[in-house]
Amino acid sequence: MAKPRVILITGASSGIGKATALKLQAQGNIVYGAARRVEKMTDLAAAGVHVLKLDVTDEATLVAAVKTIEAEQQRLDVLINNAGYGSYGSLEDVPLAEGEYQFKVNVFGVMRLTQLVLPIMRAQHRGRIINVSSIGGKIYQPLSAWYMGTKHAIEGMSDTLRMELAPFGIDVSIIEPGGIKTEWAGIAEKKLLEVSGDTAYGQQARNVGAMLSLFDTFASNPGVIAKLMVRAVNDVKPKTRYHAGMGAGVSLAARHWLSDRQFDKLMNQATVGAAKLAHFARKDAKRAGSRHYRHG
Secondary structure, three states: OOOOOEEEEEOOOOHHHHHHHHHHHHOOOEEEEEEOOHHHHHHHHHOOOEEEEOOOOOHHHHHHHHHHHHHHHOOOOEEEEOOOOOOOOOOOOOOHHHHHHHHHHHHHHHHHHHHHHHHHHHHHOOEEEEEEOOHHHOOOOOOOHHHHHHHHHHHHHHHHHHHHHHHHOEEEEEEEEOEEOOHHHHHHHHHHHHHHOOOOOHHHHHHHHHHHHOHHHHOEOHHHHHHHHHHHHHOOOOOOEEEEOEOHHHHHHHHHHOOHHHHHHHHHHHHHHHHHHHHHHHHHHHHHHHHHHHHO
């Protein structure tokens, strides 16, 4: 019987991270689920997952988490860098401090934790690092410069890591989710409208916000990406990239085949179309509510 792997996954308090931790634990692995909100991980602890309090922007918690795993298990086989968030708004409107924090969470936190686990993996001469990017690491849309910038950075840095770590038996893979039903879209939409909803970029903000709000209706379940993550952990020869979720394949294909200007036009049409769809959905809901009031 294969030896269970020791796995650390960040952002395990909700959504994709939580679903992945549970699936990997169910397979008999030794899973450490890490996040800031430990109170959101009682179900993970009940399932046998080792719960760690970790903030990817806090050096002390990063060091403590790695030391805990090393002391308890004497090894670490897989690191899944899943923690992250989306900060939307026009470049002109988003405060620089917010842009810096977006990079601190989505890029520097990922790379610092990777730095800390690499000595363990090199000593083992084996390991697997899985970085969660996004289709936003390959495409783009208006009012998302900081967020898309972080994901483009993760893509490039992961490709570099894959080559420099190969001699030590360490694999690096990237997960590129499409539209997924998590807290992410709601948080991104809220920040977008707060920052740019009443500025010169207001109409664009409402259009992009409408696209984000539609995720709750059409987006894929987090389990779709959790299943993909498990594949990335278990594949004997892991792929360099995995993608799934609403619109992932179509978006990546469009970016590959269309020119920059053609893709610009497509994205603009998509955001305007989302705004119209959201408008009609609100009208339908209002009419339905009116009918219920009259006949209730």
